Amino acid sequence: MRLLVTGAAGFIGSAFTRMVAREHPGWQVLAYDKLSYAGNLKGIGPLVDSGAISFIKGDIADSAAVASVFDSFHPDAVVNFAAESHVDRSIDDSMAFMHSNVLGVSIMLDVLRRTCPSCRFLQVSTDEVYGDLPLDEGEPFTEEAPLHPSSPYSASKAAADLITLSHARTYGTDVVVSRCTNNYGPGQHPEKLIPKTVMNALSDRPVPLYGDGLNVRDWIHVDDHCRALLAILQHGLTGEVYNVSADCPLSNRDLVYRIIASLGCEPSLVQPVRDRPGHDRRYAIDSSKLRSGLKWEPQVPFDIGLADTLRWYRDNPDYWPQEAR
Ligand SMILES: NC(=O)c1ccc[n+]([C@@H]2O[C@H](COP(=O)([O-])OP(=O)(O)OC[C@H]3O[C@@H](n4cnc5c(N)ncnc54)[C@H](O)[C@@H]3O)[C@@H](O)[C@H]2O)c1
Structure with a gap:
């Protein structure tokens, strides 16, 4: 298998790349990422340094660069994690989201059908596309x-x-799409809810909580998501x-009060802040098609996964540069 992983320096992409290297050492893996503010080579750096995988820095919306990667690497499959992923940033300015998430995907698919028409393309998507429920x-x-x-x-x-x-x-391209719920685990960018809560609480800074805090998210450990992606791929x-x-x-x-209690921090650190515009109330999806069709089940109980994740953030305060925290 010759596997191209785009967005491989991000939170989920790097966890997936590490899992592939662990479980499928015979696969040839090329990691491709433009290293935006959300990319961090630390997640896959040791694999690149040891020669277990290759890495190219580039933008999925740069058609010449993408064509050069497809022409030289000839992947059997692509797993696309590359995206702008933070909702709040999209509310402030959506153009980067259209560039990477829409144009980038179109460009990759166009290049793929011209250069490697039998290649499989797995688009990593989100439950947020369905909108919310009361x-x-x-x-x-x-x-x-x-x-x-x-x-x-x-x-x-x-x-x-x-x-x-x-x-x-239209073209008979071999595509699949996955739509996953909120991921947690080591190495997530500090702008996201769990790492932000941990980092602020551990440094005795206010922990923001949007609106009434009742919005519901459905959590999954990043490794369970990656195992699902391998099954789908x-x-x-x-x-x-x-x-x-x-x-x-x-x-x-x-979730926020549970984290604060687990860290032994003061609940008074939690500060309600003005709600996010258009804030989705509740996400809920039915994954029985994956469970029955591909025999996937989550393996990480939330209590254990969360405790491991909190420990990781406590033990790795320098994973992200100071300006990201
Ligand atoms: N985090 C979640 O809870 C979650 C849940 C479901 C689906 N997803 C999806 O999974 C994917 C990965 O999410 P994440 O949380 O790891 O995101 P992330 O922001 O941590 O990582 C995204 C990565 O993509 C790279 N990237 C961005 N634009 C690029 C471009 N134009 N060209 C090349 N690389 C580019 C960034 O440098 C970064 O390394 C996204 O597509 C996201 O929509 C995430």
Whole structure:
């Protein structure tokens, strides 16, 4: 297998690349990432240094650079993690999201069909494309649910999903799409809820909590997501979408106070702040297609995964440069 991993220096991309290197040492892996503010080579650096994988710095929306990678590497499969991923940033300025999440995906698919037409393309997407549900009613979204994104981020991801699926219909490209819930684990950028809560609490700074804090997110350990992606990459049916969820819903308030208590910090550090515009109330998806079709089950219980994650942030205060924290 010759595998191209785009966005491999990000939180999930680097966890996935490490898992592939561990579990499939015979695969040839090329990691490609533009190293935006959210990219951190520390996550895959040891693999690059040891020669276990190769790395090229580049933008998925740079068609010449992408064509050169496809021409020289000839991947059998691409897993695309490359994206702008922070909802708040998309609300401030959405252009970078359209560039990477929409244009970048279109460019990769166009290059792929011209240079490696039998290559499989796995687009890593999000449950946010379905939009939200009220707190106390509504069934979890299946893969058949209409897309109803709320933020420029989720709208750009929905566009990418539809572009990806259109290539299966129009060109017969071998595509699959995964839609996962909120990931947690080591190495996530400090702007995201869990690392921000931990880092602020450990340095005795206020911990912001949006609005009433009742918004519900469904949490999954990044390694469970990566195991699902490996199953979808190897066994997913072409042209299909797979929801990925560990069925672990928690309100932001419960999660933040739980982290503060686990760290032995003062609950008074939590400071309600003005709610995010258009803030999705609750996410819930049905992952039975993945569980029954591809025999995937989550393996990391939330209590254990969260405790490990908190320990990791405590033990690795310098993972991100000071300006990112
Ligand atoms: N984090 C989550 O909870 C979650 C949940 C479901 C789906 N996803 C999706 O998974 C993917 C990875 O998320 P993440 O949390 O690891 O994000 P991240 O922000 O940590 O990493 C994104 C990576 O993509 C790179 N990148 C951005 N634009 C690029 C471009 N134009 N060309 C090349 N590289 C580029 C960045 O440098 C970074 O290394 C995203 O597509 C996201 O939408 C994330």
